[in-house]
Amino acid sequence: MSLPQAALVFVVMAPGGVFGLLALLWLFGWVPSERVLSRITGMAFAACVFLLAALLWTLAATGASSVSVTFGNWFAVHEYRFPLVLIVDRLSLPFVGMTIVLSGLIGQFSATYLHRERGFFRFFLLLHLFAFGSLLAFAAGAFDLLVAGWELVGITSVLLIAFFDQRPPPVENSLRVFAVYRACDIGLLVGVFAMHHWAGNASFANGMPLITRAQATVVCIFLLVAAAGKAAQIPFSGWLPRAMEGPTPSSAIFYGAISIHAGAYLLLRAQPLLAHAPVASVCVIVIGIVTAIYGTITGRACADAKTSLAFASLTQVGVVFVEIGFGWRSIAVAHILGHAFVRTLQFLRAPSMLHDYHRMHSAIGGEVSPTGKHLEDLLSDRTQQWLYRWVLDRGHLDTILDRWFLYPLLQLSRLFAKLDGVGRSAGAKRRLDSSISMRSPAEQGVE
């Protein structure tokens, strides 16, 4: 294994190793102090940044476009292979670098921000697992391995939304986000299966799988479902404001920077396929445009800073989708990088936004002139009122999903419960009926 390859393996595996070690030690009863934890985190990510810089330097010096490490197959059955290949190329290198740098920064920020918080250890544990999942997804040499990292990002995201676990709303919202993630991930699983089925593999380390135009369209549509779910694109945007229940540092890194762009990365990775699938490209563009418009309108009516920032992110990611749909790959990558860093900064400053405004007002000697007037002037009062009602319910997206999908499913579940109850004793049936509720605990006023 050459030096760049060793560096790549270390960069990807280090957060996972730290997570595993800390989890094991916790299981044995050892909980590190805040100082030890933040130092371990700082050292791990600093080492990763250093090695990634060395890797970049080597690539620049040798003129190579990519570095890959093959570990063989994770498992293999008959002709089906799950290749364990890590790769950094011109697409994945910026994403890997962004993940390492931002994770390290968030780690340092959180050491102060979450000082004496009861979930301090849990936060850092999940931060390492998230970084590992993201790096695995971005450095994967095949869609199979990307799925593994993708799922890890999802589960850590959900667990961090429920970080303030003593309050029911974050917990219930995390459940909702988890449901959307899992539903959309079906698209990724089926898309990868389709690639295996038609091309015999889902590896992109040696070029994309060779499939026909119709097959590429089908695969891309499935991948688009997964990407739209992860990037909170229409019609799955309803989970994004719910995800703001998590602590600010996790909101910054997940929904300002890395997780929200994972969907865009998936589409960028599948771009060669997308180029052969004009129908899918049009779908990407349409979804991006609609989301961008939805995000910018809805964000204007948000009352809290984090949610308005989340919708601002949504708007930018919608624009990134449009760029990907048109095949402007370099522009999309540059857009993602710039947006991720700026948005992370904005999220991290969100808790002190009032303080910042006061400082700004002091500096300029008055209030900042309000923006958006020009858009409002173009619309009639009636349209403005209608739009306001529309955005207050976040474009009715959750209502539509609830009414057309969730409630019928729950009704079906209740019907099945009644069918199961046939033949049971009256007491058991009463217990069954009283135990089944479609409403969340918050709605029932239990908490």
Added chain:
Amino acid sequence: MIANAAWIPGAVVTGLAIGTPWSAAVLLMAWRQNARIVGFMAALVSAAASALLLLAAPAGESLYEALMLLFSCLTAGAALMIPKRDCDSRTIGGILFLLGATLLVYSSENLLVFLVGWILSAIPFFIRSWFRATSWRPATALLLSILALALAIGIIFRSGHAFSMDSLQGRSPGGTVAFGLLVVAVIFRKGICPAHAWVADAAEGGPAIPTALLLNGHFGALLVARLILPLFPSTAGNFFPVLSWLAIATALYVAIRGLTENSPRRLLAFLALSQSACILAGLESRTSEGITGALVHWFVVTVSTMGLFGVLRLLEVRFGENLTASRHLGLAEHAPRLAVFFAVFGLALVGLPGTLSFCSQDLLIHGTLMSHPVTGIVVPIATAMNAVTIFRLFARLFLGRRRTGFTHMADALPRERWILAAGVLFVVLGGLFPNALVALQSTQAEVVIPLCLRASHSRPTTNPFTTDLRLSGFDGRHADVPDHAESSRSFLLHWWIQRSWRDARA
């Protein structure tokens, strides 16, 4: 190592594996002391004997030995983990009796012995003072499965004049009637729709850990792998997809059913049922990926559901038996380690990356989608719903505001912690290095597939469905078995065309 172990007389070691727990059960009935130690030691002896059998087994024929080892280890773990409140000589004696009967079924080569083991494994669940479930369904379902199996074996003997499985292999003894009765036995024992409700009733009313052991014997899947496929290749070829569709339907039905269930025990039963139904679907997929995935998933479901039921029982003895998923209980504050064990086992059941189920689910989904492009999509959908259900249960039990009404209770005790940690290590290390287990099961799949292929070859090779699907490109790595690959046409139409085609050829 295998060569060194080859000198061991298999019958003696098998007798040791089965006889030790039974002897210990008898001992406990008489002595009634140190039940935990006796139970653990007896299960440990069974595990050691099963390990020897596994080492001596030829490659590709070690599935049942591996299952014996797994079940013995599970029982040993259960004997250590079972809460003090439940740890009396009757409970441990029943568990040991169940272990002996299960190992008898796993190791039997004879239909009569198989039937005896099947009956013995159910006997503790007919004893009201031991099982304690008030519902009539579990006993009825078990009884019906026994009756169906006994009738099937009777018909098989009448037709085949033998009890030996080897001598009956491929002869379809008893024809469609015997096959149908075996399928009925599978449906009742495994809890396939519409006979699924007894599993939840048993989990809710019965003792948690022994019931989990009963469910994790997976006798339904065993019957398919052990009797139906080898003995009835031609009949299975025609009618086996019905069982597969029922299994897929069960996976979805139970997954939907779990969405509004609030009783933790019933919820876990639904999860176990839904995931274990996927095992049947994988076995029927007749692809290497599907069968290997099903066999690996068998191990995952067994360990994970045992862990989940174990953690739930530990919570019940600490915080009361009226736990519910209808409100937040905030138990993570009281028992953080139990919360983590529950989360890992739960997520390991539904395909968390880094656990063994990620591999098994990956293979299962590929296998079922390959053989059933339309209905196969149900497997990932059901798994996604199960994931939401397990997360909901975790969130309601462990998260939320801390209940001040609870007395402060200990987290996982060292004894419980080590056993649960061993389970977690199995699913995690198995997930990180899955090749050993996957290769083992893959070899087993290579043994099973010819049986399925034989079943396919017994059908007309120019079946219009086959032609249609091959033209559509659905052959590839699926060998020549896609006759039953899913199409949008209904099963009845499919069946009717097949019969007409066969009649026309005749």
